[in-house]
Amino acid sequence: MRVERVLCPNPGPYTGPGTNTYVIADDGMALILDPGPIIDSHLEAIRHALGSDSPVAVAVTHTHPDHAPAANPLGSEFGVPVYGFAPGLQFEPTDTVADGDVVRIGSTELTVLHTPGHTDDHICYLGEDVLFTGDHIISGSTVILEDASAYMDSLETVEKVTPELILPGHGERITDGRSAVAAYIAHRRMREDQFVSAIASGATTVGDIVDIVYEGLASALVPAAMHQVGVVLLKLAKDGRIAAWDGDVLAATRLTVGTERA
Numbered sequence: 086m087r088v089e090r091v092l093c094p095n096p097g098p099y100t101g102p103g104t105n106t107y108v109i110a111d112d113g114m115a116l117i118l119d120p121g122p123i124i125d126s127h128l129e130a131i132r133h134a135l136g137s138d139s140p141v142a143v144a145v146t147h148t149h150p151d152h153a154p155a156a157n158p159l160g161s162e163f164g165v166p167v168y169g170f171a172p173g174l175q176f177e178p179t180d181t182v183a184d185g186d187v188v189r190i191g192s193t194e195l196t197v198l199h200t201p202g203h204t205d206d207h208i209c210y211l212g213e214d215v216l217f218t219g220d221h222i223i224s225g226s227t228v229i230l231e232d233a234s235a236y237m238d239s240l241e242t243v244e245k246v247t248p249e250l251i252l253p254g255h256g257e258r259i260t261d262g263r264s265a266v267a268a269y270i271a272h273r274r275m276r277e278d279q280f281v282s283a284i285a286s287g288a289t290t291v292g293d294i295v296d297i298v299y300e301g302l303a304s305a306l307v308p309a310a311m312h313q314v315g316v317v318l319l320k321l322a323k324d325g326r327i328a329a330w331d332g333d334v335l336a337a338t339r340l341t342v343g344t345e346r347a
């Protein structure tokens with residue numbers, strides 16, 4: 086198996102150095118994973134990375150705009166199927182894939198792992214000695230969550246099977262995959278504990294928690310932090326660690342620990 090990373094020229098606060106597109110080739114065949122946004126120079130770099138290998142499919146880990154929009158155009162250009170878990174913005178799979186499905190590239194087999202949390206439609210691709218993680222695990226940062234409960238479950242799924250080599254959707258390759266996943270899980274647990282202790286020590290709103298836990302955060306990042314705290318509070322309420330909560334991050338709802346509403 087030959088894996089080539091093609092770094093998309095879309096760096097930014099949410100993409101780090103840019104999206105990693107991977108060309109995964111074996112026996113003269115190639116799969117293009119996460120082709121990214123439609124940027125002509127990037128599409129040209131992907132064609133170049135294919136070399137003499139023939140594309141057999143284009144696939145995405147999820148349908149965020151930094152990963153998926155070039156998938157359908159490349160699929161049409163090469164006349165190959167486009168794999169994804171579900172349709173999304175600027176993305177329509179020709180073939181949907183589900184947890185446990187196997188994608189073949191020559192003699193290489195990649196197993197689909199459904200890993201919701203960053204998005205509901207997120208999947209990872211597991212090879213014999215490599216895991217392609219998209220935005221489930223990235224290099225050098227944590228990820229933005231849509232669903233904290235699903236995300237923790239998906240981290241535990243991946244922890245059981247990950248090889249040491251992780252090729253993420255953003256940033257450099259990770260060569261200590263097992264400890265990287267363990268560190269992600271520890272980080273999530275730490276954040277949950279911090280939020281519960283902030284509430285136990287008097288924080289009654291999402292804004293209070295952000296002020297306490299993310300002290301000194303640049304004001305431009307506060308709305309994103311509030312949203313993320315809200316996502317985690319929904320998990321904490323579900324887990325019974327805080328009282329039921331309506332999910333409105335801007336409301337002055339009184340947050341309380343435990344299952345009894347104050």
Ligand SMILES: [Zn+2]
Binds near residue numbers: 147149203220
């Ligand atoms: Zn994403």
